[in-house]
Amino acid sequence: MKKLLVLATGGTIASTHQRGGLAPGLTIDQLAQYFHHNQDVSVDFKVLMNKDSTNMQPEDWVVMARAIDENQNAYDGFIMTHGTDTMAYTASALSYLLHDIKKTVVITGSQVPVSFKKTDARKNIRDALTFAHQADIPGVFIAFDGKAIQGTRAVKMRTKSYDAFESVNFPYIAAIGEFGAQITFRPEPEKTVFRKHLGVCPDVFLLKAFPGLAPQFFDYLQDHIKGLIIESFGNGGLPFLTRDLVSGIEKLVQKGIPVIITTQCLEEGQNMDLYEVGKRVADAGGITAGDMNTEAIVAKLMWVLSQTTDPSEIRRMIQTPLAHDLDYI
Numbered sequence: 119m120k121k122l123l124v125l126a127t128g129g130t131i132a133s134t135h136q137r138g139g140l141a142p143g144l145t146i147d148q149l150a151q152y153f154h155h156n157q158d159v160s161v162d163f164k165v166l167m168n169k170d171s172t173n174m175q176p177e178d179w180v181v182m183a184r185a186i187d188e189n190q191n192a193y194d195g196f197i198m199t200h201g202t203d204t205m206a207y208t209a210s211a212l213s214y215l216l217h218d219i220k221k222t223v224v225i226t227g228s229q230v231p232v233s234f235k236k237t238d239a240r241k242n243i244r245d246a247l248t249f250a251h252q253a254d255i256p257g258v259f260i261a262f263d264g265k266a267i268q269g270t271r272a273v274k275m276r277t278k279s280y281d282a283f284e285s286v287n288f289p290y291i292a293a294i295g296e297f298g299a300q301i302t303f304r305p306e307p308e309k310t311v312f313r314k315h316l317g318v319c320p321d322v323f324l325l326k327a328f329p330g331l332a333p334q335f336f337d338y339l340q341d342h343i344k345g346l347i348i349e350s351f352g353n354g355g356l357p358f359l360t361r362d363l364v365s366g367i368e369k370l371v372q373k374g375i376p377v378i379i380t381t382q383c384l385e386e387g388q389n390m391d392l393y394e395v396g397k398r399v400a401d402a403g404g405i406t407a408g409d410m411n412t413e414a415i416v417a418k419l420m421w422v423l424s425q426t427t428d429p430s431e432i433r434r435m436i437q438t439p440l441a442h443d444l445d446y447i
């Protein structure tokens with residue numbers, strides 16, 4: 119008989135109407151009532167926290183990872199109930215913190231509380247149970263709206279619709295329904311060269327470039343952060359005329375602060391060698407993050423920075439595929 123552990127963290131799925139608005143309010147026993155399963159699975163429950171995922175912090179990822187790591191040998195799979203707002207960040211973070219996991223970790227939640235009459239929660243719970251039970255793929259996944267998504271590739275696209283998440287730049291892993299879990303893409307096992315490390319350094323900043331962004335902000339950032347991620351335009355380009363952001367990047371890099379470059383375009387990654395505006399960013403020391411999602415870059419950079427401050431090692435680790443986060447640079 120397979121043994122699964124459900125870890126509750128809060129989110130809409132466990133929310134109830136409260137004076138200040140919807141907030142996690144179900145007890146673990148109340149939540150457990152919605153986990154219907156057949157006789158050949160045994161399910162245990164544990165509360166890790168009871169937060170709207172907007173309140174999740176990087177330190178919470180470490181708590182989650184430890185809880186799974188400590189129980190790795192006692193269970194065949196894990197289900198985590200979680201709010202949708204930061205679920206993609208958590209899925210990425212756990213993918214790095216637990217990159218050597220041999221079991222399936224499924225994160226799910228819902229757009230509507232489980233106790234409401236019309237809700238997506240009960241289907242998502244059933245699908246998470248099905249996937250955790252049937253899929254023999256190690257790693258961290260999101261199960262939502264009948265699909266399983268690789269943890270490092272999920273992006274929340276919609277605030278209300280049941281199909282809140284999409285798999286970006288990567289195939290869906292499975293279709294899930296009453297018929298079971300039909301694996302549609304089985305990722306090749308990775309030969310990872312990374313050490314196990316259950317820590318994060320939250321001192322990073324994420325900047326979305328826009329026409330008119332003043333380079334003076336970089337002067338402030340250099341004294342307050344250990345790593346910067348810039349969502350550039352298109353193929354990794356940033357302005358060097360009038361408001362010269364490229365020189366700003368160069369200054370940060372010279373101070374030993376890694377600057378990771380991604381793109382505001384969700385799909386197809388970037389090619390910084392194509393245009394002068396991208397090449398200059400690369401020449402200034404900007405580190406391309408290829409086709410990784412911003413959520414994954416944030417989590418990976420925090421994980422990497424808690425292990426090293428060496429710029430070339432940071433570049434190497436960011437650009438080495440891990441947990442299927444990256445297909446090309």
Ligand SMILES: NC(=O)C[C@H](N)C(=O)O
Binds near residue numbers: 130169170200
């Ligand atoms: N649908 C949800 O779960 C949204 C909620 N604010 C959360 O992230 O916890």
